Amino acid sequence: MSAYLQAMSISKTFDDVVAVNDVSLMVDEGKSLVLLGPSGCGKTTLLRIIAGLELPDDGRVVVARDVLTGPDLHVPPELRRIGMVFQDWALFPHMDVARNVAFGLTKDEVKSGRVDEALGMVGLAGYGNRYPDELSGGQAQRVALARALAPRPRVMLFDEPFSNLDSELRAQVRIEVSTLLREVGMTSIYVTHDQEEAFLLGDAVAVMRDGRLLQNGTPSEIYSNPATPWVATFVGEANLVVGEAHNGLIATALGALPLSTLVRGTCKAVVRPEHLMVEDGSAGTITAVDFFGHDSSYRVAVDDATYLVRVAAAPRFRPGDKVSISYAGPEVVAFPETAA
Numbered sequence: 001m002s003a004y005l006q007a008m009s010i011s012k013t014f015d016d017v018v019a020v021n022d023v024s025l026m027v028d029e030g031k032s033l034v035l036l037g038p039s040g041c042g043k044t045t046l047l048r049i050i051a052g053l054e055l056p057d058d059g060r061v062v063v064a065r066d067v068l069t070g071p072d073l074h075v076p077p078e079l080r081r082i083g084m085v086f087q088d089w090a091l092f093p094h095m096d097v098a099r100n101v102a103f104g105l106t107k108d109e110v111k112s113g114r115v116d117e118a119l120g121m122v123g124l125a126g127y128g129n130r131y132p133d134e135l136s137g138g139q140a141q142r143v144a145l146a147r148a149l150a151p152r153p154r155v156m157l158f159d160e161p162f163s164n165l166d167s168e169l170r171a172q173v174r175i176e177v178s179t180l181l182r183e184v185g186m187t188s189i190y191v192t193h194d195q196e197e198a199f200l201l202g203d204a205v206a207v208m209r210d211g212r213l214l215q216n217g218t219p220s221e222i223y224s225n226p227a228t229p230w231v232a233t234f235v236g237e238a239n240l241v242v243g244e245a246h247n248g249l250i251a252t253a254l255g256a257l258p259l260s261t262l263v264r265g266t267c268k269a270v271v272r273p274e275h276l277m278v279e280d281g282s283a284g285t286i287t288a289v290d291f292f293g294h295d296s297s298y299r300v301a302v303d304d305a306t307y308l309v310r311v312a313a314a315p316r317f318r319p320g321d322k323v324s325i326s327y328a329g330p331e332v333v334a335f336p337e338t339a340a
């Protein structure tokens with residue numbers, strides 16, 4: 001079975017900037033994909049190409065077996081049945097909720113009760129007569145979602161949809177939105193530069209850098225088996241620990257760690273801070289302590305290196321304390337020392 005949405009070999013150059021460099025992605029029906037990467041890596045350009053707002057230099061976009069972008073073919077955005085939600089989710093302030101939701105619908109669709117149906121989907125049945133300034137931030141966002149869902153898009157695209165919200169509302173709204181889209185079986189692509197958000201929203205996450213796709217996988221695959229050292233540190237905190245790899249082990253200052261990758265010679269292993277333990281000892285010195293409430297972190301200096309350690313408890317050591325440090329985690333991924 002082929003994927004519901006396919007973006008194949010997409011490339012786009014603006015003047016001398018290669019914004020998207022031969023990227024291929026697929027999303028199954030009803031699933032969500034998050035494009036994750038730092039500013040300028042090409043996420044928005046890729047999203048706009050899928051929406052039909054931008055023409056690629058090369059590549060194809062296919063939804064439900066309909067070719068929307070291809071050689072000599074460009075279906076205009078309004079005929080793609082792809083919904084797009086931007087950062088501000090702006091509602092028209094002078095229109096009530098019902099008219100906002102009816103905005104992209106035909107008269108027949110409005111007559112058939114699609115506005116009430118869409119408001120019901122987002123849990124706002126009966127809110128049609130309210131005006132945007134009579135809604136809470138979360139309700140306004142749900143009206144905007146109802147407006148995007150009303151024309152029955154086949155795919156929904158979201159560009160940094162929660163970045164303008166304060167952190168409390170953001171946590172609430174993104175769970176509400178992603179739960180709802182899952183419930184209605186909507187195929188979705190989100191763009192974000194926030195790793196935590198990407199892992200929360202995505203059935204799959206595509207990590208991009210400098211226009212290239214570096215890795216595409218489930219959040220847990222990407223976290224536990226990053227494709228490059230850069231991905232390892234972009235999707236979470238990581239100690240890159242240099243050692244000698246041989247026979248399935250890498251000998252490091254933290255001891256011999258079991259390897260999940262086939263490498264030899266001088267390598268750097270990805271050691272997650274939550275897989276390190278500190279105890280009373282003499283090998284290292286605590287140089288910094290941070291308490292976050294739900295957990296704590298230590299910086300531990302051992303010889304010339306400093307390690308980040310995370311513990312699921314209030315800190316019991318203080319800066320200057322002498323400790324030992326050890327590894328207690330799964331097999332580690334390691335890369336040749338020069339890998340970036």
Ligand code: ATP
Binds near residue numbers: 037039041044193
């Ligand atoms: P951000 O998170 O900051 O929005 P992004 O990952 O979405 O970044 P894009 O907006 O896709 O990145 O931009 C990718 C590259 O292409 C950047 O270097 C950007 O400056 C360039 N670019 C994007 N659109 C245009 C344009 N219309 N004309 C010229 N250059 C562009």
